[in-house]
Amino acid sequence: MPGPKDLDPSSSPRAFLGAELRHAREKAGLSQEELGQRLFVSGSFIGQLEAGTRRMQPDYARMLDEVLGTEDFFHRNCKAAAKSRYPDHFAEAAEAEAIATEIRQYASTLIPGLLQTSAYARAVNRAYEPTAPEETITERTEARMARTRLLDDPTGPLLWAVLDEATLRRETGGRAVMAESLRHITDLIRRNRVIVQVLPFDAGAHTSMESSLKLMYFEDAPPLAYFEGGGTGRLEDDPAIVARMRLAFELLAASALSPQKSLAMIEALAQNYGHEEHS
Structure with a gap:
Protein backbone atom coordinates (compact mmCIF):
# COMPACT_ATOMS: atom_id res chain seq x y z
CA MET A 1 0.00 0.00 0.00
CA PRO A 2 1.45 3.43 -0.89
CA GLY A 3 2.17 5.63 2.09
CA PRO A 4 -0.15 8.53 2.82
CA LYS A 5 0.82 11.95 1.53
CA ASP A 6 1.81 14.70 3.94
CA LEU A 7 -1.22 16.48 5.33
CA ASP A 8 -1.57 20.08 6.36
CA PRO A 9 -2.44 19.88 10.08
CA SER A 10 -4.13 23.29 9.89
CA SER A 11 -6.58 22.18 7.19
CA SER A 12 -8.99 20.36 9.49
CA PRO A 13 -9.12 18.54 12.83
CA ARG A 14 -9.26 15.22 11.00
CA ALA A 15 -6.17 16.08 8.97
CA PHE A 16 -4.40 17.00 12.19
CA LEU A 17 -5.41 13.72 13.85
CA GLY A 18 -4.39 11.77 10.77
CA ALA A 19 -0.95 13.36 10.72
CA GLU A 20 -0.50 12.72 14.45
CA LEU A 21 -1.62 9.12 14.07
CA ARG A 22 0.92 8.49 11.35
CA HIS A 23 3.64 10.11 13.48
CA ALA A 24 2.74 8.04 16.55
CA ARG A 25 2.49 4.81 14.54
CA GLU A 26 5.88 5.31 12.89
CA LYS A 27 7.41 6.27 16.23
CA ALA A 28 6.11 2.97 17.64
CA GLY A 29 7.70 1.12 14.73
CA LEU A 30 4.39 -0.30 13.47
CA SER A 31 3.14 -0.65 9.91
CA GLN A 32 -0.47 0.17 9.08
CA GLU A 33 -1.22 -3.55 8.93
CA GLU A 34 0.43 -4.23 12.30
CA LEU A 35 -1.46 -1.41 14.01
CA GLY A 36 -4.67 -2.57 12.37
CA GLN A 37 -4.19 -6.05 13.83
CA ARG A 38 -3.93 -4.54 17.33
CA LEU A 39 -7.28 -2.77 16.80
CA PHE A 40 -8.91 -5.70 14.93
CA VAL A 41 -9.30 -3.63 11.76
CA SER A 42 -7.61 -3.71 8.39
CA GLY A 43 -4.41 -1.90 7.53
CA SER A 44 -6.37 0.02 4.91
CA PHE A 45 -8.65 1.34 7.66
CA ILE A 46 -5.61 2.75 9.47
CA GLY A 47 -4.48 4.27 6.18
CA GLN A 48 -7.87 5.92 5.76
CA LEU A 49 -7.65 7.41 9.25
CA GLU A 50 -4.21 8.79 8.46
CA ALA A 51 -5.31 10.12 5.07
CA GLY A 52 -8.39 11.76 6.57
CA THR A 53 -10.93 9.76 4.57
CA ARG A 54 -12.37 8.11 7.70
CA ARG A 55 -13.47 9.70 10.94
CA MET A 56 -11.81 8.54 14.14
CA GLN A 57 -14.47 7.14 16.48
CA PRO A 58 -14.09 7.39 20.29
CA ASP A 59 -13.72 3.63 20.76
CA TYR A 60 -10.87 3.45 18.28
CA ALA A 61 -9.32 6.61 19.76
CA ARG A 62 -9.13 4.95 23.17
CA MET A 63 -7.54 1.83 21.69
CA LEU A 64 -5.00 3.92 19.77
CA ASP A 65 -4.03 5.79 22.92
CA GLU A 66 -3.50 2.46 24.68
CA VAL A 67 -1.56 0.76 21.88
CA LEU A 68 0.57 3.78 20.95
CA GLY A 69 1.14 5.08 24.49
CA THR A 70 -0.29 8.51 23.73
CA GLU A 71 -2.15 8.83 27.05
CA ASP A 72 -5.57 10.26 26.11
CA PHE A 73 -4.48 12.42 23.15
CA PHE A 74 -6.60 10.80 20.44
CA HIS A 75 -9.64 10.34 22.66
CA ARG A 76 -9.58 14.00 23.71
CA ASN A 77 -9.16 15.33 20.21
CA CYS A 78 -11.45 13.02 18.25
CA LYS A 79 -14.44 14.98 19.58
CA ALA A 80 -13.28 18.10 17.75
CA ALA A 81 -12.76 16.09 14.57
CA ALA A 82 -16.28 14.69 14.86
CA LYS A 83 -18.04 18.06 14.70
CA SER A 84 -20.06 18.36 11.50
CA ARG A 85 -22.91 20.37 10.00
CA TYR A 86 -24.31 17.15 8.52
CA PRO A 87 -26.56 14.51 10.14
Missing part, protein backbone atom coordinates in the same frame (compact mmCIF):
# COMPACT_ATOMS: atom_id res chain seq x y z
CA ASP A 88 -24.60 11.85 12.03
CA HIS A 89 -25.37 9.08 9.55
CA PHE A 90 -24.00 11.13 6.63
CA ALA A 91 -21.25 13.23 8.20
CA GLU A 92 -18.40 10.81 7.56
CA ALA A 93 -19.49 10.25 3.96
CA ALA A 94 -19.71 14.00 3.32
CA GLU A 95 -16.19 14.50 4.67
CA ALA A 96 -14.85 11.68 2.50
CA GLU A 97 -16.69 13.08 -0.51
CA ALA A 98 -14.94 16.42 -0.04
CA ILE A 99 -11.47 14.90 -0.62
CA ALA A 100 -12.39 12.25 -3.20
CA THR A 101 -10.74 12.39 -6.61
CA GLU A 102 -13.61 10.51 -8.29
CA ILE A 103 -17.23 9.91 -7.34
CA ARG A 104 -19.50 7.43 -9.09
CA GLN A 105 -23.14 7.45 -8.09
CA TYR A 106 -26.39 5.80 -9.09
CA ALA A 107 -29.49 7.68 -7.95
CA SER A 108 -32.75 5.75 -8.00
CA THR A 109 -35.29 8.20 -6.58
CA LEU A 110 -33.90 11.73 -6.35
CA ILE A 111 -31.26 13.95 -7.90
CA PRO A 112 -27.94 13.45 -6.04
CA GLY A 113 -27.01 16.13 -3.53
CA LEU A 114 -24.02 17.37 -5.54
CA LEU A 115 -26.31 18.09 -8.51
CA GLN A 116 -29.17 19.71 -6.61
CA THR A 117 -30.29 23.32 -6.72
CA SER A 118 -31.19 25.18 -3.56
CA ALA A 119 -34.93 25.03 -4.32
CA TYR A 120 -34.79 21.30 -4.99
CA ALA A 121 -32.77 20.66 -1.83
CA ARG A 122 -35.25 22.68 0.23
CA ALA A 123 -38.16 20.68 -1.17
CA VAL A 124 -36.40 17.39 -0.34
CA ASN A 125 -35.49 18.51 3.18
CA ARG A 126 -39.03 19.70 3.85
CA ALA A 127 -40.38 16.35 2.66
CA TYR A 128 -37.96 14.56 4.99
CA GLU A 129 -38.94 16.72 7.97
CA PRO A 130 -42.49 18.03 7.37
CA THR A 131 -42.90 19.45 10.89
CA ALA A 132 -39.39 20.89 11.36
CA PRO A 133 -38.92 24.62 12.03
CA GLU A 134 -38.05 26.70 9.01
CA GLU A 135 -34.65 27.43 10.53
CA THR A 136 -33.82 23.72 10.52
CA ILE A 137 -34.79 23.36 6.86
CA THR A 138 -32.68 26.38 5.96
CA GLU A 139 -29.71 24.94 7.84
CA ARG A 140 -30.05 21.56 6.11
CA THR A 141 -30.37 23.24 2.72
CA GLU A 142 -27.33 25.45 3.24
CA ALA A 143 -25.27 22.41 4.27
CA ARG A 144 -26.28 20.60 1.10
CA MET A 145 -25.47 23.62 -1.05
CA ALA A 146 -22.04 23.82 0.59
CA ARG A 147 -21.36 20.34 -0.75
CA THR A 148 -22.18 21.40 -4.32
CA ARG A 149 -19.28 23.85 -4.26
CA LEU A 150 -17.02 20.87 -4.89
CA LEU A 151 -18.08 21.22 -8.52
CA ASP A 152 -16.86 24.83 -8.67
CA ASP A 153 -13.34 23.42 -9.03
CA PRO A 154 -12.89 22.85 -12.78
CA THR A 155 -10.35 20.06 -12.24
CA GLY A 156 -11.98 17.72 -9.73
CA PRO A 157 -13.45 15.64 -8.42
CA LEU A 158 -14.70 13.67 -11.39
CA LEU A 159 -18.42 13.05 -10.89
CA TRP A 160 -20.04 10.31 -12.96
CA ALA A 161 -23.72 9.90 -12.17
CA VAL A 162 -26.31 7.47 -13.50
CA LEU A 163 -29.80 8.83 -12.85
CA ASP A 164 -32.83 6.61 -12.96
CA GLU A 165 -35.52 8.10 -15.18
CA ALA A 166 -37.72 8.24 -12.07
CA THR A 167 -35.46 10.94 -10.58
CA LEU A 168 -36.22 13.17 -13.56
CA ARG A 169 -39.96 12.57 -13.67
CA ARG A 170 -40.79 12.84 -9.97
CA GLU A 171 -42.01 16.41 -9.53
CA THR A 172 -40.05 17.46 -6.48
CA GLY A 173 -40.89 21.01 -5.45
CA GLY A 174 -43.12 21.65 -8.44
CA ARG A 175 -42.56 21.99 -12.15
CA ALA A 176 -40.63 25.25 -11.96
CA VAL A 177 -38.19 23.71 -9.48
CA MET A 178 -37.78 20.66 -11.72
CA ALA A 179 -37.17 22.81 -14.78
CA GLU A 180 -34.48 24.76 -12.94
CA SER A 181 -32.92 21.56 -11.56
CA LEU A 182 -32.66 19.85 -14.93
CA ARG A 183 -31.31 22.99 -16.60
CA HIS A 184 -28.67 23.11 -13.87
CA ILE A 185 -27.63 19.53 -14.66
CA THR A 186 -27.48 20.19 -18.41
CA ASP A 187 -25.34 23.27 -17.76
CA LEU A 188 -22.85 21.18 -15.77
CA ILE A 189 -22.80 18.60 -18.56
CA ARG A 190 -22.26 21.16 -21.29
CA ARG A 191 -19.41 22.71 -19.28
CA ASN A 192 -17.83 19.24 -19.26
CA ARG A 193 -17.89 19.28 -15.47
CA VAL A 194 -19.83 16.06 -14.92
CA ILE A 195 -20.73 12.86 -16.75
CA VAL A 196 -24.43 12.02 -16.50
CA GLN A 197 -26.33 9.09 -17.96
CA VAL A 198 -30.02 8.32 -17.67
CA LEU A 199 -31.21 4.78 -16.97
CA PRO A 200 -34.55 4.70 -18.83
CA PHE A 201 -37.62 2.83 -17.68
CA ASP A 202 -37.41 0.54 -20.70
CA ALA A 203 -34.00 -0.73 -19.50
CA GLY A 204 -36.02 -3.10 -17.34
CA ALA A 205 -34.61 -4.94 -14.35
CA HIS A 206 -31.11 -3.97 -13.23
CA THR A 207 -28.49 -4.59 -10.55
CA SER A 208 -29.55 -1.87 -8.10
CA MET A 209 -33.32 -1.95 -8.09
CA GLU A 210 -33.44 -1.99 -4.28
CA SER A 211 -31.10 0.89 -3.54
CA SER A 212 -28.86 3.69 -4.72
CA LEU A 213 -25.09 3.38 -4.56
CA LYS A 214 -22.09 5.66 -4.26
CA LEU A 215 -18.40 4.94 -4.79
CA MET A 216 -15.60 7.31 -3.82
CA TYR A 217 -11.98 7.03 -4.92
CA PHE A 218 -8.98 8.75 -3.34
CA GLU A 219 -5.41 9.56 -4.26
CA ASP A 220 -3.77 7.88 -1.27
CA ALA A 221 -6.40 5.60 0.24
CA PRO A 222 -8.54 2.65 -0.87
CA PRO A 223 -11.98 3.38 -2.34
CA LEU A 224 -15.14 3.51 -0.23
CA ALA A 225 -18.72 2.54 -0.92
CA TYR A 226 -21.57 4.37 0.77
CA PHE A 227 -25.03 2.94 1.42
CA GLU A 228 -27.91 5.09 2.60
CA GLY A 229 -31.48 4.51 3.68
CA GLY A 230 -34.10 6.45 5.65
CA GLY A 231 -32.09 8.28 8.29
CA THR A 232 -29.25 5.75 8.16
CA GLY A 233 -26.02 5.33 6.25
CA ARG A 234 -22.70 3.53 6.39
CA LEU A 235 -19.33 3.58 4.69
CA GLU A 236 -17.83 0.29 3.56
CA ASP A 237 -14.18 -0.34 2.73
CA ASP A 238 -14.23 -4.13 2.38
CA PRO A 239 -12.52 -4.76 -1.00
CA ALA A 240 -14.99 -7.48 -1.98
CA ILE A 241 -18.02 -5.25 -1.31
CA VAL A 242 -16.45 -2.27 -3.06
CA ALA A 243 -15.61 -4.45 -6.07
CA ARG A 244 -19.20 -5.73 -6.20
CA MET A 245 -20.52 -2.16 -6.11
CA ARG A 246 -18.10 -1.12 -8.83
CA LEU A 247 -19.37 -3.93 -11.04
CA ALA A 248 -22.97 -2.92 -10.28
CA PHE A 249 -22.25 0.65 -11.33
CA GLU A 250 -20.54 -0.46 -14.53
CA LEU A 251 -23.52 -2.62 -15.43
CA LEU A 252 -25.87 0.30 -14.75
CA ALA A 253 -23.79 2.57 -16.98
CA ALA A 254 -23.81 -0.07 -19.72
CA SER A 255 -27.62 -0.28 -19.55
CA ALA A 256 -28.11 3.49 -19.46
CA LEU A 257 -28.44 5.87 -22.38
CA SER A 258 -25.23 7.32 -23.79
CA PRO A 259 -24.16 10.68 -22.34
CA GLN A 260 -25.30 12.41 -25.55
CA LYS A 261 -28.76 10.80 -25.56
CA SER A 262 -29.04 11.37 -21.81
CA LEU A 263 -28.34 15.08 -22.29
CA ALA A 264 -31.02 15.27 -24.98
CA MET A 265 -33.55 13.58 -22.71
CA ILE A 266 -32.78 15.83 -19.74
CA GLU A 267 -33.01 18.96 -21.90
CA ALA A 268 -36.33 17.84 -23.36
CA LEU A 269 -37.78 17.21 -19.90
CA ALA A 270 -36.51 20.58 -18.68
CA GLN A 271 -38.26 22.28 -21.58
CA ASN A 272 -41.48 20.37 -20.87
CA TYR A 273 -41.43 21.33 -17.20
CA GLY A 274 -40.72 24.96 -18.06
CA HIS A 275 -43.37 25.14 -20.77
CA GLU A 276 -46.10 23.51 -18.70
CA GLU A 277 -45.29 25.67 -15.68
CA HIS A 278 -45.53 28.79 -17.86
CA SER A 279 -48.81 27.62 -19.32
Whole structure:
Protein backbone atom coordinates (compact mmCIF):
# COMPACT_ATOMS: atom_id res chain seq x y z
CA MET A 1 0.00 0.00 0.00
CA PRO A 2 1.45 3.43 -0.89
CA GLY A 3 2.17 5.63 2.09
CA PRO A 4 -0.15 8.53 2.82
CA LYS A 5 0.82 11.95 1.53
CA ASP A 6 1.81 14.70 3.94
CA LEU A 7 -1.22 16.48 5.33
CA ASP A 8 -1.57 20.08 6.36
CA PRO A 9 -2.44 19.88 10.08
CA SER A 10 -4.13 23.29 9.89
CA SER A 11 -6.58 22.18 7.19
CA SER A 12 -8.99 20.36 9.49
CA PRO A 13 -9.12 18.54 12.83
CA ARG A 14 -9.26 15.22 11.00
CA ALA A 15 -6.17 16.08 8.97
CA PHE A 16 -4.40 17.00 12.19
CA LEU A 17 -5.41 13.72 13.85
CA GLY A 18 -4.39 11.77 10.77
CA ALA A 19 -0.95 13.36 10.72
CA GLU A 20 -0.50 12.72 14.45
CA LEU A 21 -1.62 9.12 14.07
CA ARG A 22 0.92 8.49 11.35
CA HIS A 23 3.64 10.11 13.48
CA ALA A 24 2.74 8.04 16.55
CA ARG A 25 2.49 4.81 14.54
CA GLU A 26 5.88 5.31 12.89
CA LYS A 27 7.41 6.27 16.23
CA ALA A 28 6.11 2.97 17.64
CA GLY A 29 7.70 1.12 14.73
CA LEU A 30 4.39 -0.30 13.47
CA SER A 31 3.14 -0.65 9.91
CA GLN A 32 -0.47 0.17 9.08
CA GLU A 33 -1.22 -3.55 8.93
CA GLU A 34 0.43 -4.23 12.30
CA LEU A 35 -1.46 -1.41 14.01
CA GLY A 36 -4.67 -2.57 12.37
CA GLN A 37 -4.19 -6.05 13.83
CA ARG A 38 -3.93 -4.54 17.33
CA LEU A 39 -7.28 -2.77 16.80
CA PHE A 40 -8.91 -5.70 14.93
CA VAL A 41 -9.30 -3.63 11.76
CA SER A 42 -7.61 -3.71 8.39
CA GLY A 43 -4.41 -1.90 7.53
CA SER A 44 -6.37 0.02 4.91
CA PHE A 45 -8.65 1.34 7.66
CA ILE A 46 -5.61 2.75 9.47
CA GLY A 47 -4.48 4.27 6.18
CA GLN A 48 -7.87 5.92 5.76
CA LEU A 49 -7.65 7.41 9.25
CA GLU A 50 -4.21 8.79 8.46
CA ALA A 51 -5.31 10.12 5.07
CA GLY A 52 -8.39 11.76 6.57
CA THR A 53 -10.93 9.76 4.57
CA ARG A 54 -12.37 8.11 7.70
CA ARG A 55 -13.47 9.70 10.94
CA MET A 56 -11.81 8.54 14.14
CA GLN A 57 -14.47 7.14 16.48
CA PRO A 58 -14.09 7.39 20.29
CA ASP A 59 -13.72 3.63 20.76
CA TYR A 60 -10.87 3.45 18.28
CA ALA A 61 -9.32 6.61 19.76
CA ARG A 62 -9.13 4.95 23.17
CA MET A 63 -7.54 1.83 21.69
CA LEU A 64 -5.00 3.92 19.77
CA ASP A 65 -4.03 5.79 22.92
CA GLU A 66 -3.50 2.46 24.68
CA VAL A 67 -1.56 0.76 21.88
CA LEU A 68 0.57 3.78 20.95
CA GLY A 69 1.14 5.08 24.49
CA THR A 70 -0.29 8.51 23.73
CA GLU A 71 -2.15 8.83 27.05
CA ASP A 72 -5.57 10.26 26.11
CA PHE A 73 -4.48 12.42 23.15
CA PHE A 74 -6.60 10.80 20.44
CA HIS A 75 -9.64 10.34 22.66
CA ARG A 76 -9.58 14.00 23.71
CA ASN A 77 -9.16 15.33 20.21
CA CYS A 78 -11.45 13.02 18.25
CA LYS A 79 -14.44 14.98 19.58
CA ALA A 80 -13.28 18.10 17.75
CA ALA A 81 -12.76 16.09 14.57
CA ALA A 82 -16.28 14.69 14.86
CA LYS A 83 -18.04 18.06 14.70
CA SER A 84 -20.06 18.36 11.50
CA ARG A 85 -22.91 20.37 10.00
CA TYR A 86 -24.31 17.15 8.52
CA PRO A 87 -26.56 14.51 10.14
CA ASP A 88 -24.60 11.85 12.03
CA HIS A 89 -25.37 9.08 9.55
CA PHE A 90 -24.00 11.13 6.63
CA ALA A 91 -21.25 13.23 8.20
CA GLU A 92 -18.40 10.81 7.56
CA ALA A 93 -19.49 10.25 3.96
CA ALA A 94 -19.71 14.00 3.32
CA GLU A 95 -16.19 14.50 4.67
CA ALA A 96 -14.85 11.68 2.50
CA GLU A 97 -16.69 13.08 -0.51
CA ALA A 98 -14.94 16.42 -0.04
CA ILE A 99 -11.47 14.90 -0.62
CA ALA A 100 -12.39 12.25 -3.20
CA THR A 101 -10.74 12.39 -6.61
CA GLU A 102 -13.61 10.51 -8.29
CA ILE A 103 -17.23 9.91 -7.34
CA ARG A 104 -19.50 7.43 -9.09
CA GLN A 105 -23.14 7.45 -8.09
CA TYR A 106 -26.39 5.80 -9.09
CA ALA A 107 -29.49 7.68 -7.95
CA SER A 108 -32.75 5.75 -8.00
CA THR A 109 -35.29 8.20 -6.58
CA LEU A 110 -33.90 11.73 -6.35
CA ILE A 111 -31.26 13.95 -7.90
CA PRO A 112 -27.94 13.45 -6.04
CA GLY A 113 -27.01 16.13 -3.53
CA LEU A 114 -24.02 17.37 -5.54
CA LEU A 115 -26.31 18.09 -8.51
CA GLN A 116 -29.17 19.71 -6.61
CA THR A 117 -30.29 23.32 -6.72
CA SER A 118 -31.19 25.18 -3.56
CA ALA A 119 -34.93 25.03 -4.32
CA TYR A 120 -34.79 21.30 -4.99
CA ALA A 121 -32.77 20.66 -1.83
CA ARG A 122 -35.25 22.68 0.23
CA ALA A 123 -38.16 20.68 -1.17
CA VAL A 124 -36.40 17.39 -0.34
CA ASN A 125 -35.49 18.51 3.18
CA ARG A 126 -39.03 19.70 3.85
CA ALA A 127 -40.38 16.35 2.66
CA TYR A 128 -37.96 14.56 4.99
CA GLU A 129 -38.94 16.72 7.97
CA PRO A 130 -42.49 18.03 7.37
CA THR A 131 -42.90 19.45 10.89
CA ALA A 132 -39.39 20.89 11.36
CA PRO A 133 -38.92 24.62 12.03
CA GLU A 134 -38.05 26.70 9.01
CA GLU A 135 -34.65 27.43 10.53
CA THR A 136 -33.82 23.72 10.52
CA ILE A 137 -34.79 23.36 6.86
CA THR A 138 -32.68 26.38 5.96
CA GLU A 139 -29.71 24.94 7.84
CA ARG A 140 -30.05 21.56 6.11
CA THR A 141 -30.37 23.24 2.72
CA GLU A 142 -27.33 25.45 3.24
CA ALA A 143 -25.27 22.41 4.27
CA ARG A 144 -26.28 20.60 1.10
CA MET A 145 -25.47 23.62 -1.05
CA ALA A 146 -22.04 23.82 0.59
CA ARG A 147 -21.36 20.34 -0.75
CA THR A 148 -22.18 21.40 -4.32
CA ARG A 149 -19.28 23.85 -4.26
CA LEU A 150 -17.02 20.87 -4.89
CA LEU A 151 -18.08 21.22 -8.52
CA ASP A 152 -16.86 24.83 -8.67
CA ASP A 153 -13.34 23.42 -9.03
CA PRO A 154 -12.89 22.85 -12.78
CA THR A 155 -10.35 20.06 -12.24
CA GLY A 156 -11.98 17.72 -9.73
CA PRO A 157 -13.45 15.64 -8.42
CA LEU A 158 -14.70 13.67 -11.39
CA LEU A 159 -18.42 13.05 -10.89
CA TRP A 160 -20.04 10.31 -12.96
CA ALA A 161 -23.72 9.90 -12.17
CA VAL A 162 -26.31 7.47 -13.50
CA LEU A 163 -29.80 8.83 -12.85
CA ASP A 164 -32.83 6.61 -12.96
CA GLU A 165 -35.52 8.10 -15.18
CA ALA A 166 -37.72 8.24 -12.07
CA THR A 167 -35.46 10.94 -10.58
CA LEU A 168 -36.22 13.17 -13.56
CA ARG A 169 -39.96 12.57 -13.67
CA ARG A 170 -40.79 12.84 -9.97
CA GLU A 171 -42.01 16.41 -9.53
CA THR A 172 -40.05 17.46 -6.48
CA GLY A 173 -40.89 21.01 -5.45
CA GLY A 174 -43.12 21.65 -8.44
CA ARG A 175 -42.56 21.99 -12.15
CA ALA A 176 -40.63 25.25 -11.96
CA VAL A 177 -38.19 23.71 -9.48
CA MET A 178 -37.78 20.66 -11.72
CA ALA A 179 -37.17 22.81 -14.78
CA GLU A 180 -34.48 24.76 -12.94
CA SER A 181 -32.92 21.56 -11.56
CA LEU A 182 -32.66 19.85 -14.93
CA ARG A 183 -31.31 22.99 -16.60
CA HIS A 184 -28.67 23.11 -13.87
CA ILE A 185 -27.63 19.53 -14.66
CA THR A 186 -27.48 20.19 -18.41
CA ASP A 187 -25.34 23.27 -17.76
CA LEU A 188 -22.85 21.18 -15.77
CA ILE A 189 -22.80 18.60 -18.56
CA ARG A 190 -22.26 21.16 -21.29
CA ARG A 191 -19.41 22.71 -19.28
CA ASN A 192 -17.83 19.24 -19.26
CA ARG A 193 -17.89 19.28 -15.47
CA VAL A 194 -19.83 16.06 -14.92
CA ILE A 195 -20.73 12.86 -16.75
CA VAL A 196 -24.43 12.02 -16.50
CA GLN A 197 -26.33 9.09 -17.96
CA VAL A 198 -30.02 8.32 -17.67
CA LEU A 199 -31.21 4.78 -16.97
CA PRO A 200 -34.55 4.70 -18.83
CA PHE A 201 -37.62 2.83 -17.68
CA ASP A 202 -37.41 0.54 -20.70
CA ALA A 203 -34.00 -0.73 -19.50
CA GLY A 204 -36.02 -3.10 -17.34
CA ALA A 205 -34.61 -4.94 -14.35
CA HIS A 206 -31.11 -3.97 -13.23
CA THR A 207 -28.49 -4.59 -10.55
CA SER A 208 -29.55 -1.87 -8.10
CA MET A 209 -33.32 -1.95 -8.09
CA GLU A 210 -33.44 -1.99 -4.28
CA SER A 211 -31.10 0.89 -3.54
CA SER A 212 -28.86 3.69 -4.72
CA LEU A 213 -25.09 3.38 -4.56
CA LYS A 214 -22.09 5.66 -4.26
CA LEU A 215 -18.40 4.94 -4.79
CA MET A 216 -15.60 7.31 -3.82
CA TYR A 217 -11.98 7.03 -4.92
CA PHE A 218 -8.98 8.75 -3.34
CA GLU A 219 -5.41 9.56 -4.26
CA ASP A 220 -3.77 7.88 -1.27
CA ALA A 221 -6.40 5.60 0.24
CA PRO A 222 -8.54 2.65 -0.87
CA PRO A 223 -11.98 3.38 -2.34
CA LEU A 224 -15.14 3.51 -0.23
CA ALA A 225 -18.72 2.54 -0.92
CA TYR A 226 -21.57 4.37 0.77
CA PHE A 227 -25.03 2.94 1.42
CA GLU A 228 -27.91 5.09 2.60
CA GLY A 229 -31.48 4.51 3.68
CA GLY A 230 -34.10 6.45 5.65
CA GLY A 231 -32.09 8.28 8.29
CA THR A 232 -29.25 5.75 8.16
CA GLY A 233 -26.02 5.33 6.25
CA ARG A 234 -22.70 3.53 6.39
CA LEU A 235 -19.33 3.58 4.69
CA GLU A 236 -17.83 0.29 3.56
CA ASP A 237 -14.18 -0.34 2.73
CA ASP A 238 -14.23 -4.13 2.38
CA PRO A 239 -12.52 -4.76 -1.00
CA ALA A 240 -14.99 -7.48 -1.98
CA ILE A 241 -18.02 -5.25 -1.31
CA VAL A 242 -16.45 -2.27 -3.06
CA ALA A 243 -15.61 -4.45 -6.07
CA ARG A 244 -19.20 -5.73 -6.20
CA MET A 245 -20.52 -2.16 -6.11
CA ARG A 246 -18.10 -1.12 -8.83
CA LEU A 247 -19.37 -3.93 -11.04
CA ALA A 248 -22.97 -2.92 -10.28
CA PHE A 249 -22.25 0.65 -11.33
CA GLU A 250 -20.54 -0.46 -14.53
CA LEU A 251 -23.52 -2.62 -15.43
CA LEU A 252 -25.87 0.30 -14.75
CA ALA A 253 -23.79 2.57 -16.98
CA ALA A 254 -23.81 -0.07 -19.72
CA SER A 255 -27.62 -0.28 -19.55
CA ALA A 256 -28.11 3.49 -19.46
CA LEU A 257 -28.44 5.87 -22.38
CA SER A 258 -25.23 7.32 -23.79
CA PRO A 259 -24.16 10.68 -22.34
CA GLN A 260 -25.30 12.41 -25.55
CA LYS A 261 -28.76 10.80 -25.56
CA SER A 262 -29.04 11.37 -21.81
CA LEU A 263 -28.34 15.08 -22.29
CA ALA A 264 -31.02 15.27 -24.98
CA MET A 265 -33.55 13.58 -22.71
CA ILE A 266 -32.78 15.83 -19.74
CA GLU A 267 -33.01 18.96 -21.90
CA ALA A 268 -36.33 17.84 -23.36
CA LEU A 269 -37.78 17.21 -19.90
CA ALA A 270 -36.51 20.58 -18.68
CA GLN A 271 -38.26 22.28 -21.58
CA ASN A 272 -41.48 20.37 -20.87
CA TYR A 273 -41.43 21.33 -17.20
CA GLY A 274 -40.72 24.96 -18.06
CA HIS A 275 -43.37 25.14 -20.77
CA GLU A 276 -46.10 23.51 -18.70
CA GLU A 277 -45.29 25.67 -15.68
CA HIS A 278 -45.53 28.79 -17.86
CA SER A 279 -48.81 27.62 -19.32
